[in-house]
Amino acid sequence: MPTSxxxxxxxxxxxxxxxxxxxxxxxLGEIAERLSVTPGTVTTMMKHLDAKGWVGYEARRGVRLxxxxxxxxxxxIRRHRLIERFLVDVVGLDWAAVHEEAEELExxxxxxxxxxxxxxxxxxxxxxxxxxxxSADGAITAQALTPLADCPAGAFTVVQVLGDExxxxxxxxxxxxxxxxxxxxxxxxxFAQTLTITAGDNKTKQAIGMSTASRxxxxxxx
Amino acid sequence: MPTSxxxxxxxxxxxxxxxxxxxxxxxLGEIAERLSVTPGTVTTMMKHLDAKGWVGYEARRGVRLxxxxxxxxxxxIRRHRLIERFLVDVVGLDWAAVHEEAEELExxxxxxxxxxxxxxxxxxxxxxxxxxxxSADGAITAQALTPLADCPAGAFTVVQVLGDExxxxxxxxxxxxxxxxxxxxxxxxxFAQTLTITAGDNKTKQAIGMSTASRxxxxxxx
DNA sequence: CGAAACACTTTGATTAGTCAAGAAAATGCG
DNA sequence: CGCATTTTCTTGACTAATCAAAGTGTTTCG
Numbered sequence: 001m002p003t004s005x006x007x008x009x010x011x012x013x014x015x016x017x018x019x020x021x022x023x024x025x026x027x028l029g030e031i032a033e034r035l036s037v038t039p040g041t042v043t044t045m046m047k048h049l050d051a052k053g054w055v056g057y058e059a060r061r062g063v064r065l066x067x068x069x070x071x072x073x074x075x076x077i078r079r080h081r082l083i084e085r086f087l088v089d090v091v092g093l094d095w096a097a098v099h100e101e102a103e104e105l106e107x108x109x110x111x112x113x114x115x116x117x118x119x120x121x122x123x124x125x126x127x128x129x130x131x132x133x134x135s136a137d138g139a140i141t142a143q144a145l146t147p148l149a150d151c152p153a154g155a156f157t158v159v160q161v162l163g164d165e166x167x168x169x170x171x172x173x174x175x176x177x178x179x180x181x182x183x184x185x186x187x188x189x190x191f192a193q194t195l196t197i198t199a200g201d202n203k204t205k206q207a208i209g210m211s212t213a214s215r216x217x218x219x220x221x222x
Numbered sequence: 223m224p225t226s227x228x229x230x231x232x233x234x235x236x237x238x239x240x241x242x243x244x245x246x247x248x249x250l251g252e253i254a255e256r257l258s259v260t261p262g263t264v265t266t267m268m269k270h271l272d273a274k275g276w277v278g279y280e281a282r283r284g285v286r287l288x289x290x291x292x293x294x295x296x297x298x299i300r301r302h303r304l305i306e307r308f309l310v311d312v313v314g315l316d317w318a319a320v321h322e323e324a325e326e327l328e329x330x331x332x333x334x335x336x337x338x339x340x341x342x343x344x345x346x347x348x349x350x351x352x353x354x355x356x357s358a359d360g361a362i363t364a365q366a367l368t369p370l371a372d373c374p375a376g377a378f379t380v381v382q383v384l385g386d387e388x389x390x391x392x393x394x395x396x397x398x399x400x401x402x403x404x405x406x407x408x409x410x411x412x413f414a415q416t417l418t419i420t421a422g423d424n425k426t427k428q429a430i431g432m433s434t435a436s437r438x439x440x441x442x443x444x
Numbered sequence: 445c446g447a448a449a450c451a452c453t454t455t456g457a458t459t460a461g462t463c464a465a466g467a468a469a470a471t472g473c474g
Numbered sequence: 475c476g477c478a479t480t481t482t483c484t485t486g487a488c489t490a491a492t493c494a495a496a497g498t499g500t501t502t503c504g
Binding site: 250282 | 480481482483484485
């Protein structure tokens with residue numbers, strides 16, 4: 001049984017190696033940055049994870065998850081996302097505040113409880129931010145989405161939001177850009193690097209910057 | 223912020239010092255026994271808790287909780303019991319299995335989430351085993367209950383059950399002796415040390431031993 | 445090429461929690 | 475009362491996780 005510290009390292013490595021597919025090497029510096037620990041701490045931990053068979057580590061060349069490590073990391077992410085979904089749908093907490101809570105709970109919930117939660121929720125496939133929930137065996141099946149920033153004029157539905165800073169999420173909520181809401185691209189201005197949109201049932205147009213628009217992943221309506 | 227290990231020590235000390243009232247001294251041996259650690263470990267920890275102001279420790283004379291320690295221990299018990307109530311009432315887990323789960327979760331749930339849970343449940347004052355839930359300020363208000371073993375013939379309602387071994391709880395469930403169910407004492411046999419009762423809506427009489435009957439706390443009906 | 449900059453590793457130390465085993469009180473039995 | 479048993483305490487050692495600071499290998503670029 002890995003400790004919750006180890007689980008956090010695995011999770012960080014998975015998300016830094018491009019989430020799904022690739023057995024991409026991850027540099028220790030990135031891990032240190034992500035977890036706010038010193039590089040030396042990461043070196044020590046990577047040797048340990050290597051010895052335990054969670055990752056493959058080559059000095060000064062980074063780490064990559066082993067199959068075992070990847071599987072376990074996916075489980076942790078599954079827990080995290082199901083818990084977020086539960087806290088929003090069942091408990092009624094604010095979706096912007098739920099990330100931190102799940103960060104703790106993901107290490108404390110038993111498999112029995114997790115299965116029950118999954119069942120109560122009707123086996124959802126995305127969390128409240130639209131991130132896909134890995135299946136029990138660790139596989140992630142997610143349809144391809146387009147950043148709003150790359151979309152032509154037309155009607156779309158927000159599926160996923162990148163980032164979990166509460167303030168940003170609150171703002172999205174206010175703008176009616178939560179996952180599940182629809183958004184219409186009125187026009188694009190390549191020079192100003194903005195999009196003009198109407199969101200949800202709003203009539204009033206608003207401009208959003210390309211960098212923000214690239215954090216909203218959508219599918220075309222119909 | 224105490225660690226979860228410290229919280230477990232505080233909880234153990236509170237429950238060993240006679241739960242409410244008394245500033246009774248607790249011997250380190252009892253604590254070691256309760257937590258399945260060696261006496262030496264407890265000694266070390268008690269010095270630490272004393273230094274932090276959670277308990278008063280006198281060598282070879284045991285410890286007693288300070289006001290601060292007692293308050294904090296009550297909070298932890300509050301968490302534990304509210305979580306149990308939540309897991310049974312909202313999530314639908316089996317009341318016999320819920321203790322262990324809560325044992326982990328009590329250290330991971332934020333105050334915000336706990337308040338929300340309390341609200342969802344309608345501010346309950348007992349957990350699924352009938353143990354009183356301390357209020358947010360740590361006070362425990364519980365009416366006096368009588369062990370079934372001390373009751374004359376008549377009708378009663380089970381309020382609280384002493385013990386948390388799943389097998390015992392399953393058995394109670396089966397016998398319809400869960401908290402909230404009513405039970406009728408038909409007769410007592412002092413020599414055999416048994417009671418003859420009918421439980422819940424059952425018609426058939428059954429005998430239970432005094433020692434078991436003393437683990438069922440009841441109030442008279444009406 | 446070689447020196448500086450950067451990224452990573454090593455070393456030595458710290459804190460929290462724990463155990464095993466031996467020492468010292470306290471208790472209890474004859 | 476006095477020795478044996480039990481209980482409690484002390485000591486030394488270990489694991490997990492971490493940091494600071496010094497050291498080493500790589501890359502880059504003037």
